[in-house]
Amino acid sequence: MIEQLAERANADGWLVHRGRRINLKFLVGIGDADYIVAIRDGRVESVAPRTLPTDTGVFSFRAGNDVWADFWSAEPPRDRHDLFSMVAAGLATLDGELLPLMQNLQYFKDLLAAPRAAAVEA
Amino acid sequence: MVQYEPITGRYFTMQVAGEDCRIYVEEAGSGIPLVCLHTAGADARQFRHLLCDPDVTANYRVLAFDMPWHGKSNPPVGYQNRDYQLTTELYRETVNAFCQALELDNPVVMGCSMGGRIVLHLALEQPDDFRAVIALEGADRLEPYYDTDWLHRPDIHGGEIAAAFVSGQVAPQSPDEFRHETLWHYKQGGPGIFKGDLYFYWTDGHFDDRSHRIDTSRCPVYLMSGEYDSSCTPERTEATTNRIPGAKGKVMADIGHFPMSENPELFRRHLMPVLEEIRR
Numbered sequence: 001m002i003e004q005l006a007e008r009a010n011a012d013g014w015l016v017h018r019g020r021r022i023n024l025k026f027l028v029g030i031g032d033a034d035y036i037v038a039i040r041d042g043r044v045e046s047v048a049p050r051t052l053p054t055d056t057g058v059f060s061f062r063a064g065n066d067v068w069a070d071f072w073s074a075e076p077p078r079d080r081h082d083l084f085s086m087v088a089a090g091l092a093t094l095d096g097e098l099l100p101l102m103q104n105l106q107y108f109k110d111l112l113a114a115p116r117a118a119a120v121e122a
Numbered sequence: 123m124v125q126y127e128p129i130t131g132r133y134f135t136m137q138v139a140g141e142d143c144r145i146y147v148e149e150a151g152s153g154i155p156l157v158c159l160h161t162a163g164a165d166a167r168q169f170r171h172l173l174c175d176p177d178v179t180a181n182y183r184v185l186a187f188d189m190p191w192h193g194k195s196n197p198p199v200g201y202q203n204r205d206y207q208l209t210t211e212l213y214r215e216t217v218n219a220f221c222q223a224l225e226l227d228n229p230v231v232m233g234c235s236m237g238g239r240i241v242l243h244l245a246l247e248q249p250d251d252f253r254a255v256i257a258l259e260g261a262d263r264l265e266p267y268y269d270t271d272w273l274h275r276p277d278i279h280g281g282e283i284a285a286a287f288v289s290g291q292v293a294p295q296s297p298d299e300f301r302h303e304t305l306w307h308y309k310q311g312g313p314g315i316f317k318g319d320l321y322f323y324w325t326d327g328h329f330d331d332r333s334h335r336i337d338t339s340r341c342p343v344y345l346m347s348g349e350y351d352s353s354c355t356p357e358r359t360e361a362t363t364n365r366i367p368g369a370k371g372k373v374m375a376d377i378g379h380f381p382m383s384e385n386p387e388l389f390r391r392h393l394m395p396v397l398e399e400i401r402r
Contacts, residue, residue, distance in 0.1 A: 075294055078350045082290025085352040088267035102272050103279075105286035 001072040001115040002028065002035055006044040008114035015114070016042040019107045024100055028112070029062025029093075044111070059096035061112070067091045071112075074119040083109050129173045131194075136223040138190060138198075138216050145220065146194035147187040151179025154253065154401060155229035157221065158186040159237025161259075161380065162323050163284050163316025164307040165193025168234065171386035177394060181401055182230070187220055191315050206318035209326050213240045214247065221251075230400055232256035235354065235379060236323040239264075242343065242362070246332060249341035254400045256344045256393075259351050259379050261358040262365065263330035264323065274314040281309035284316045291379035293350035304383045323353075330365060338368030344396050345369060348377035 009015060019042030027050070028035045034050035036057055048055075063071070063086055070080035079089035086092035094101075101108055128150045135144050148166055150173040158169040166186035173184050188195035191206050217240060221229055230253050233241045238260020245255045268287070274280055285308040292301045308316065336343060343366055347359035356373040363371030374381060374392050381389035 079352065081294050081350060082352070084268065084287060085290045085350075088352040098272075099277065102283055103277065105283055106289060109286060109289065 001068070001118065002030060002047060004115040004118050005037065005047050005112075008117050009044045009111050012110075012114060015107065015110055018042065019104060019111070022100070022104055022107065024058045026057035026101075026108075027060035027062075027096075029060060030068050031065035034060075034062075039111075042107075057096065059094065059098055059101050061092060061094055063092035072115045072119055074116070074122070076116075083112060127170075127174050128176075128179065129170065133194075134223065136219045138219050139212060141198040143190040143198055143216075143219075144196040145187055145190070145223075147185055147220075147224075148173060149183060149185045150174065151182050151184050153181040153183055155221075155224075155226040156182040156184045156397075157217070157226065157229050157231045158184065158382075159217065159231065159233030159240065160186070160189070160192070161235035161237060162319030163192075163288075163311045164304075165189075165195075165310075167193065167307055168304070168380065168383040170383075171390075172382055172393075175390060177390075178397065182397065185224065185226075185229075189216060191312060191318070197312070206312075206314055208236070208319050208322040210240070210243060210322060210329075213322055214243055217244065218248075218251075228253045230254045230256065232258065233260065234258040234382065235260065236319050236327070238345075238354065239323060239327045242333060242336065242366075243327070243329065245338075245341045245343050246329070246336045249337050252341050254342040254344065256346065256396060257362075258381055259347050259354040259359075260345060261347075261354045261362040262333040263328055263362070264353060264358060266320075266324040267353070270317045270320045270324070273317040273320070280313050280316070281311060284308040284311055288379065291350070291352055292384045293348060293376055293378040295376040296378065296384040300384050300386065304380045307383075330362070333362060333365045334367065336366045336369070338366065342400065343369040344400075345371040346381070346392055346396070347371075347373055348379060348381055349373055349375050350378040353379065 025038045038045040129148050131148045160168050165188040169186040191197040231241045238257035241255035285305040345363050363369045
């Protein structure tokens with residue numbers, strides 16, 4: 001589903017508008033795979049697998065494959081329906097500089113939930 | 123012709139911790155007093171559906187007030203020179219002051235989240251003062267999962283981050299309209315108020331070492347928590363229920379941390395049998 005992130009997020013004009021002051025890269029960990037998500041003016045510019053140790057982001061958010069699969073399902077189960085519910089349940093970890101995440105928390109929650117739309121449509 | 127809701131809102135002043143507090147209260151119905159306590163960082167608007175439910179107000183005088191510093195209740199004079207922090211004793215005194223000011227006779231008290239926590243303290247300390255208590259999303263032991271300093275600092279919008287944090291506490295199944303109404307209350311909270319409430323909710327209010335002393339033969343205790351609550355989880359609710367002899371617990375499927383405001387129709391199906399049982 002991560003491959004759908006850019007298309008789904010950028011198709012949401014209101015989400016992009018809410019993030020219009022955000023310009024940064026952050027890291028999403030899905031199981032053992034890390035991805036660098038680049039945001040420019042609220043749009044997802046790229047989502048790329050991490051290939052070099054120097055590829056990194058301002059902050060990182062990691063969870064297991066099964067947790068992300070549930071998170072992106074049409075009706076996610078409890079503890080897997082929200083980024084901080086995943087954190088509260090010990091199913092996800094946060095690292096790095098959290099200030100830009102906290103300053104735009106709903107944006108990042110909605111951004112990472114954007115691929116769920118594909119499951120809802122299915 | 124305007125169709126007014128059956129809610130009446132009024133102001134009065136009561137003393138809490140030696141200070142005058144101007145309080146806003148909404149009420150509807152007649153019968154057994156049912157005092158409703160809102161969640162941390164929000165206000166009594168959360169109970170508007172209950173106040174407008176004729177099946178509830180036929181037998182209950184429903185009263186929902188904004189805590190001092192919340193909603194349309196003022197902070198005490200001089201608030202600008204101090205941080206707000208809710209403690210167990212301050213909260214208990216506030217609820218008692220409200221009940222005494224309105225001369226409520228043996229009311230039922232129903233609170234949600236921090237309100238659900240304080241009603242358990244009330245059942246423990248003053249079992250003969252209350253006909254029953256209903257703890258929505260309330261437990262005797264909770265664990266924080268983020269640093270509450272994030273909620274009150276100059277480089278983060280306090281209302282936006284409070285709403286963003288609690289957005290995950292609304293069940294995915296809840297109607298979008300009520301999800302966002304619930305979040306709006308958080309966006310309107312005063313600076314530092316959610317953080318100050320969470321001091322009671324996450325730090326000061328633990329009493330799992332004493333909750334087993336609650337005498338439910340004198341004050342019946344009901345615990346009801348939403349399946350999607352990430353802080354007062356079903357497991358923590360069940361653990362609390364099991365520690366209180368005679369307490370009745372229930373997990374509400376497809377509901378989160380704000381049953382009365384996020385999914386009022388589904389919530390009433392769980393609540394009505396409890397209110398009927400208390401009335402009998």
